[in-house]
Amino acid sequence: MFNETLIPKLGVIIDVRQDTPDIKTFRVVSPEGKKLFEHRPGQCAMLSIPGVGEAMFSITSSPTNTEYMEFSIKKCGCVTTWLHQAEVGQNVTVRGPSGNPFPVDDVFAGKDLLFVAGGVGLAPLRSVINYCRHYRDRYGKIDIVYGSRSKDDLLDYQEIINEWATDSGVNVHLTIDREQEGWDGHVGFVPNYVKELGFDTNKIAVLCGPPIMIKFTLEGLRSLGFEKTQVYTTLELRMKCGVGKCGRCNVGSKYVCKDGPVFRFDELDELPNEY
Amino acid sequence: MRKISLSNLDGLFAKIAEKSKLYIPVDDNKGFAAFKLWAEGVKMSNALNTVRSAKDFFFPQMENLMEFKTEGKNIEIIDIREEKEDFVVFGVRACDVKSFEILDRVFLSEPVDSYYASRREKGVIVSLACGKPAETCFCSAFGIDPATPAGDITAWKTETDLYLKANTEKGEKLLSQVEGLTEDCDDKAVEEQKKAITEIVKKLPLQNLPLDKFGKGKTKEYFDSPEWDELSSHCLGCGTCTFVCPTCQCYDVKDFNTGREVKRFRCWDSCMYSDFTLMAHGNSRVSQKERFRQRFMHKLVYYPDNNDGLFSCVGCGRCLSKCPISMNIVKVMKTLGGKENV
Numbered sequence: 001m002f003n004e005t006l007i008p009k010l011g012v013i014i015d016v017r018q019d020t021p022d023i024k025t026f027r028v029v030s031p032e033g034k035k036l037f038e039h040r041p042g043q044c045a046m047l048s049i050p051g052v053g054e055a056m057f058s059i060t061s062s063p064t065n066t067e068y069m070e071f072s073i074k075k076c077g078c079v080t081t082w083l084h085q086a087e088v089g090q091n092v093t094v095r096g097p098s099g100n101p102f103p104v105d106d107v108f109a110g111k112d113l114l115f116v117a118g119g120v121g122l123a124p125l126r127s128v129i130n131y132c133r134h135y136r137d138r139y140g141k142i143d144i145v146y147g148s149r150s151k152d153d154l155l156d157y158q159e160i161i162n163e164w165a166t167d168s169g170v171n172v173h174l175t176i177d178r179e180q181e182g183w184d185g186h187v188g189f190v191p192n193y194v195k196e197l198g199f200d201t202n203k204i205a206v207l208c209g210p211p212i213m214i215k216f217t218l219e220g221l222r223s224l225g226f227e228k229t230q231v232y233t234t235l236e237l238r239m240k241c242g243v244g245k246c247g248r249c250n251v252g253s254k255y256v257c258k259d260g261p262v263f264r265f266d267e268l269d270e271l272p273n274e275y
Numbered sequence: 276m277r278k279i280s281l282s283n284l285d286g287l288f289a290k291i292a293e294k295s296k297l298y299i300p301v302d303d304n305k306g307f308a309a310f311k312l313w314a315e316g317v318k319m320s321n322a323l324n325t326v327r328s329a330k331d332f333f334f335p336q337m338e339n340l341m342e343f344k345t346e347g348k349n350i351e352i353i354d355i356r357e358e359k360e361d362f363v364v365f366g367v368r369a370c371d372v373k374s375f376e377i378l379d380r381v382f383l384s385e386p387v388d389s390y391y392a393s394r395r396e397k398g399v400i401v402s403l404a405c406g407k408p409a410e411t412c413f414c415s416a417f418g419i420d421p422a423t424p425a426g427d428i429t430a431w432k433t434e435t436d437l438y439l440k441a442n443t444e445k446g447e448k449l450l451s452q453v454e455g456l457t458e459d460c461d462d463k464a465v466e467e468q469k470k471a472i473t474e475i476v477k478k479l480p481l482q483n484l485p486l487d488k489f490g491k492g493k494t495k496e497y498f499d500s501p502e503w504d505e506l507s508s509h510c511l512g513c514g515t516c517t518f519v520c521p522t523c524q525c526y527d528v529k530d531f532n533t534g535r536e537v538k539r540f541r542c543w544d545s546c547m548y549s550d551f552t553l554m555a556h557g558n559s560r561v562s563q564k565e566r567f568r569q570r571f572m573h574k575l576v577y578y579p580d581n582n583d584g585l586f587s588c589v590g591c592g593r594c595l596s597k598c599p600i601s602m603n604i605v606k607v608m609k610t611l612g613g614k615e616n617v
Contacts, residue, residue: 005386006528006541007341010352050343050350050537051530077555091350093343238554240528243386246544247525248552250573252494253580272498275559 005243008048008093009036013086014068020153023120024084025060025072028094036094039063041104041128042234042262045096046242047071048079049086055079056098056239056257060123062130069094072123072155098242099261102128102206102232111204112140116217118190118209119148122155124234124261125208133167140169143199147175147190147213151183173197191216201225207233218265228265235260235275251275276465277439277450277457284437288313288365290453295361295399298332300325310364319366323409324591328521329371332364333394334378336518336543340390340528343537353536359393363449365401369424370414370591372402374521376425377589380582381524390541399445402426405472411592413481413605419589422472431465438465481590481605485612489575491584497572502610507567509600514545516603517570519593525551546570571607 015027028047030036039045039059048054055077061070075084086092102108113132117125132139144164148154154174165172175186175193186193190213199205205221207214214233221231237249237256244258252271254260263271279287291297292313300320301311308322310329342353375395382391402424405412414421423429427446431438439457441447450457476482489497517523527544530537544551546569552559560566578587588604595603 003386004354004356004389006388006390007354008352010350050345050539051532053530054528080555087348090348091345093350093352236554237559238552240526240544245381245388245524245526246528247546247573248544250569250577252498252572253577272494274565 005095006241008046008054008095011036011047011092011094013088013090013092016086016088019072019155019157020148022075023072023153023155024075025070025156026083026086026092027061027068027070028092029068031091035066035068037097039069039097040101041131042102042124043097043099044124044242044257044261045069045071045094045098046239047083048093049082050093052082053079054093054240056236056242058124058127058234058261059097060126062127062134064131064134072120072126074120096242098239098257100259102262104128104131108132108204109138110140112200112202113142114199114203114205115142115144115146116190116194116205116207116209117144117146118213119153120155121207121209121213122146123208125206126156126159128206129164133164133170136167136169140203142167142170143173143197143203144170145173145175145190145194145197147177147188147193149177151176151180189213189216191220195220195223199224201227201230203230205231207231228269231265232262233265233268234262237275276460276462277454278436278460278464279439279453279457280436281432281434283456284319285315287437287453287456288317289315290456291363291365291449294452295363297363297365299365310366313365323405323407323412324368324371324593326593326597327519328374328591328593329364329367330374330378330521330524332362332398333375333391334382334524334526334543337540338390338542339538339540341539343530343539345537356389356393359397361397361399363399363401366403366430367400367424367426368403368405368591369419369421370412370589371521372400372424372426373414373417373419373589374591375400377522377578377582377585377587378524380585399428399449400426401428401430401439401446401449404429404431404468406432406468408472408475408479409592410480411595412476412479413484413590413592415476415479415482415590416484416486417586417588417590421476422469431468433464433468436464438462440465481592484605484608486586486608488612489608490579490586491576492580493576494572494580497576497611498568500611503564503568506602506607506610507564510547510563510567510602511599512547512549512563512566513599514547515597515599516594517545517547518543519597521589521591521593522574522587523570546573571604574604575608 240246244255249256297313308320344351382388405421574587
């Protein structure tokens, strides 16, 4: 009998971290305590609770993590609400990895990198950021612009200020939408902040966040002189199979689960505007 | 070429059914044909085609994929797949036989869908030439010859006899199983029938569709066509076209809790339904226009893009006869492909 990609592996939640009021990060391993499978930065996996449903999530931990995988999940639907009630020790099913990763080993190599994220959009980027931090000497300067509604909505805040911001050659620029007590950092929307910071164009940019943030950040980068071939993003659409067969996550001829989720903006220009 | 007298058709079916399940088109009491399990006394339909396509044999409307037992925080995953039985489908028309190739490219491409593959491996297709193609038929527009359908065995039915010719190893095996009932013959009668069918096909109204206007790389040309508004304006979103379509293969995966275990099953889904692409944060295809456009762009452009130009339509005409508002792929092709053809 063939191996069947629809049949998942068993996973165990060994840690739950309340990151923001509506985002939790789940650490998952096999029942033997090992990492379930290898992945590349930007790839996704299907998590499921039998009887509730199965859904696609980006793997937020870096492939360089040899012990476990992490998923940062915002509570917004059926499966995610159930997961938010889950405790340590809860079994889940996991299958993947799905999709194409960021071209970290060829296109990104040797380049300066700019990561721009909004809200839970940091989840897929954290995998790439930590991969690039792990292999620090393979990449140039790294800039990270990250914004959220409020200080409390910043995902991975402790990791950002304790680890990312203290790395040499890594600049972290945080912003929140509105003034907040106890926040003396930047206030304002991500696209405006990116323009204010005014990056030189000799780099690769990676965007992930709400569609409106992506739209205006791309416009901002274009006004700074970035070409669409330098800018990457990830898409998400409804998925069931994760292997390009169930027929629902296509944008034109491309299936997000199989041909994405990572796309370059000039590639997206070739696709119909239906995402 | 082998032949058997139609008067001994039951004998042929009985012989095949000795070794494997045999399905043939059978009329129900309203005269609608459907593939049914053959048993003694079951008579073959004379209808041109079954209401539902033959895709059910390999991609059933509903099938269980796996089971889970859950207790407290624990989950057990149970692989319920088992070896499938051999089966024979008799009387599949040329259009439906072609649809298997289209489905194969989806389900048998990496990663192979083992549920589909195991049925495909066990099924033997006996196709049947269309003696009298109907006005809704346009398979020949897609290069399909209703006079010589593919399949493991091709069959031709004349007034008196059934002619059989094996095309594959599986077909040879089945023919040798029924060798004692059939006799060697020349292909004169078959050639005559082929010629007659070709003559009928030439006169059918839908043979000249502007296919050259569609295919690979045409997304930009048609995606924003203003015609989609009018074409989709009456679509009820009922999904009938997708269910009767032999090449529609979109599916949903759902869980059902029986109380003892959770069954994860797959069932046909339809891009015509609003919740097909609905996510917690919104819907990428907001109105029926986007859903309607997806279905036809998939058949005429997206699928060809990913499959060497092959169209995902076989011209069976089921959507023409079953759509409650009489919208169909022919109208879409004629409207988008050039007004002069309407």
